[in-house]
Amino acid sequence: MSPPPAHVRAFRAALVVLVLLVVLVALWQAPWDGIVAALDPWVDGLRRQVYL
Amino acid sequence: MPQVALAVLAVLGITAYLGLCAAFLWFVVWPFAGWLVLVGVVLGALGALVVLLSAPFAADTDLLTADDVDGPWFPPAPPGHGRDRAWPHYLAGQARVDVGAMARRGRGALGALWSPLGGLLNPRAWLALWPLGIAGFLLLLAVTAGAVVTGVAVLALVVTGLALAALVWGAAGRLLRTVDALLRRRNRAAARCPYCFWRTTLPGYACACGLVHHDVRPSRLGVLVHRCRCGRPMPTTVSRAGRDHAPRCPQCDEVLEDGSGVWTDVSIPVLGPVSAGKTSLIYAGLEALRRQAVAGGGTLEPRREADAERFREGVEQVRAGRVAKTEAAAPVGLVCTVTQGRRRALLHTFDAAGELFSTRSATEDLRFLDEAGQMIVVVDPFSIPEVADEVLRGPADEAEAAPAVDPPEVAYEATVPRLRDFGARLDRTDLAVVVVKADLLVDHPIAADLRPDPLAVRRWLCDHGQDQLVVAAERDFAAVGYFLVSSHTGWEPEDRHTALAPLRWLAERGRLPLPPARTALTVGAVGEPA
Ligand SMILES: Nc1nc2c(ncn2[C@@H]2O[C@H](COP(=O)(O)OP(=O)(O)OP(=O)(O)O)[C@@H](O)[C@H]2O)c(=O)[nH]1
Ligand SMILES: [Mg+2]
Ligand SMILES: [Zn+2]
Ligand SMILES: [Zn+2]
Numbered sequence: 293m294s295p296p297p298a299h300v301r302a303f304r305a306a307l308v309v310l311v312l313l314v315v316l317v318a319l320w321q322a323p324w325d326g327i328v329a330a331l332d333p334w335v336d337g338l339r340r341q342v343y344l
Numbered sequence: 345m346p347q348v349a350l351a352v353l354a355v356l357g358i359t360a361y362l363g364l365c366a367a368f369l370w371f372v373v374w375p376f377a378g379w380l381v382l383v384g385v386v387l388g389a390l391g392a393l394v395v396l397l398s399a400p401f402a403a404d405t406d407l408l409t410a411d412d413v414d415g416p417w418f419p420p421a422p423p424g425h426g427r428d429r430a431w432p433h434y435l436a437g438q439a440r441v442d443v444g445a446m447a448r449r450g451r452g453a454l455g456a457l458w459s460p461l462g463g464l465l466n467p468r469a470w471l472a473l474w475p476l477g478i479a480g481f482l483l484l485l486a487v488t489a490g491a492v493v494t495g496v497a498v499l500a501l502v503v504t505g506l507a508l509a510a511l512v513w514g515a516a517g518r519l520l521r522t523v524d525a526l527l528r529r530r531n532r533a534a535a536r537c538p539y540c541f542w543r544t545t546l547p548g549y550a551c552a553c554g555l556v557h558h559d560v561r562p563s564r565l566g567v568l569v570h571r572c573r574c575g576r577p578m579p580t581t582v583s584r585a586g587r588d589h590a591p592r593c594p595q596c597d598e599v600l601e602d603g604s605g606v607w608t609d610v611s612i613p614v615l616g617p618v619s620a621g622k623t624s625l626i627y628a629g630l631e632a633l634r635r636q637a638v639a640g641g642g643t644l645e646p647r648r649e650a651d652a653e654r655f656r657e658g659v660e661q662v663r664a665g666r667v668a669k670t671e672a673a674a675p676v677g678l679v680c681t682v683t684q685g686r687r688r689a690l691l692h693t694f695d696a697a698g699e700l701f702s703t704r705s706a707t708e709d710l711r712f713l714d715e716a717g718q719m720i721v722v723v724d725p726f727s728i729p730e731v732a733d734e735v736l737r738g739p740a741d742e743a744e745a746a747p748a749v750d751p752p753e754v755a756y757e758a759t760v761p762r763l764r765d766f767g768a769r770l771d772r773t774d775l776a777v778v779v780v781k782a783d784l785l786v787d788h789p790i791a792a793d794l795r796p797d798p799l800a801v802r803r804w805l806c807d808h809g810q811d812q813l814v815v816a817a818e819r820d821f822a823a824v825g826y827f828l829v830s831s832h833t834g835w836e837p838e839d840r841h842t843a844l845a846p847l848r849w850l851a852e853r854g855r856l857p858l859p860p861a862r863t864a865l866t867v868g869a870v871g872e873p874a
Contacts, residue, residue, distance in 0.1 A: 294407075294409075296407050297431065297571070297575060299431070299434060299571060300407070300431075300434055300438055303434035303435075303438070303439070304400045304401060304442065307397075307400065307442070307502060307505070307506075308397045310501075310502075310505055311393070311396075311397060311498055311501060311502060312397075314501055315393065334378065335378075337378075
């Protein structure tokens with residue numbers, strides 16, 4: 293099978309860039325403080341168990 | 345005794361084993377379970393991203409090529425030439441294939457992830473290692489959860505993005521297509537094949553590789569360009585494709601005149617019996633038209649060298665009063681470019697020998713009559729019996745007037761029913777009824793009321809036995825104009841019996857670009873159907 297022509301590759305690359313961009317923005321904009329706070333007791337528990 | 349010892353040993357062993365397991369679970373698995381889940385979810389998410397995003401690039405993902413445009417990914421091709429062999433636009437086909445590949449590969453990866461579990465289900469291995477197995481199971485679950493959530497999110501994102509893009513791009517294509525069609529319709533742009541006389545608003549355009557693209561409008565094959573099977577771009581819309589590609593006739597594949605399909609196209613066949621004066625009227629009319637165009641700063645030029653030669657010769661002959669009889673074999677099409685300011689048009693006139701209008705069966709082959717939009721019927725007054733009786737007093741008169749061999753209505757009756765049967769929209773067609781040879785007629789008493797204005801010509805025709813022709817014409821056609829012309833003297837636009845009059849009327853109705861008339865000559869239609 294012949295390799296895909298440039299316009300197909302370009303669209304596919306654009307698709308990848310779009311998804312990665314959205315992932316980056318999502319990671320960047322995620323409410324990390326809240327997540328960390330919510331996870332804190334759990335992580336604390338984990339830590340205590342490890343050093344038990 | 346040994347049995348008891350064995351039993352005690354077994355109980356002790358099992359207890360020890362269970363204790364070890366419990367210790368392993370309590371001290372190793374349980375403390376790390378949280379971390380296991382965290383790591384698993386992150387791994388799963390990353391894995392899903394990699395698997396899904398690489399799926400379209402995989403070698404086994406189908407590629408929709410120019411040869412797939414008739415395949416199952418597209419609605420049935422339009423009739424006629426079908427869909428052009430050009431690469432389908434990514435959003436129109438390949439996008440769906442790629443999304444499918446993503447979903448398929450994602451599912452496949454999950455399956456592969458869980459397949460080692462089959463091996464672990466071996467009962468003896470489980471018996472020994474189930475605490476470790478529980479840890480592995482936990483990790484697998486976490487990876488799966490991360491992968492599924494991420495995968496679904498990515499797929500949703502991709503599908504939404506592609507659908508939105510396709511929607512926007514499709515709307516842009518439809519808009520461009522509509523604007524292009526409206527502009528061309530406003531200009532009455534079309535292409536008339538000079539070889540087979542087929543008329544089309546959508547010529548084909550050949551790529552450098554030889555493939556003719558029959559539909560260059562924005563479509564699933566692309567909005568701004570279609571990519572030919574060979575990879576070369578073909579700009580969409582007739583006007584853009586026509587800039588650097590020669591138009592082709594969709595019917596016979598011949599190369600059409602430059603500008604075909606983009607410029608205003610006016611086709612004017614001229615009907616009438618043998619020796620009515622058709623050829624004379626065409627050359628005199630075109631020459632008068634040329635003079636008016638030039639006077640207004642425009643041009644009228646025959647398109648091809650051979651046509652230019654014929655035009656010069658024809659004009660010479662008409663002026664000298666010795667027009668060669670048109671040969672019955674091949675109707676003659678003459679294509680001229682008319683320009684005025686920035687407007688351009690192609691003017692086709694068709695001159696066939698009178699014999700071809702004598703019977704209905706003869707007219708059937710006259711393809712140039714189809715979709716003409718405008719026509720001229722030539723009325724030779726000396727073929728009206730009562731006029732001939734009064735005016736033609738001897739062989740000398742006969743020789744000078746060269747009266748048509750059939751009365752005026754014959755050509756009309758042989759042609760118009762054929763047009764109607766072939767589906768011509770006569771209710772959108774203009775007809776100029778032209779009484780010629782005015783120079784020989786007007787000094788006779790029978791023409792006392794005859795003046796070159798439409799109402800007078802119409803009344804004169806009705807008064808001299810042509811009322812049937814008038815009634816039929818006004819019943820059949822959208823608009824009928826009446827003119828009195830001398831092809832021998834009417835060379836100047838302002839001449840009293842100028843051969844320009846019918847052409848100017850048709851030109852104005854057909855959007856042929858012309859400078860405004862210099863004199864206040866009354867030109868116009870009467871007898872719009874009631
Ligand atoms: N005086 C005068 N003679 C005309 C006029 N128009 C045509 N004739 C003469 O009428 C004769 C026939 O003219 P053509 O133009 O050849 O007629 P046609 O309809 O083309 O005839 P076919 O080609 O045989 O169908 C010629 O002798 C012309 O000179 C005109 O306006 N005035
Ligand atoms: Mg002729
Ligand atoms: Zn090509
Ligand atoms: Zn053709």
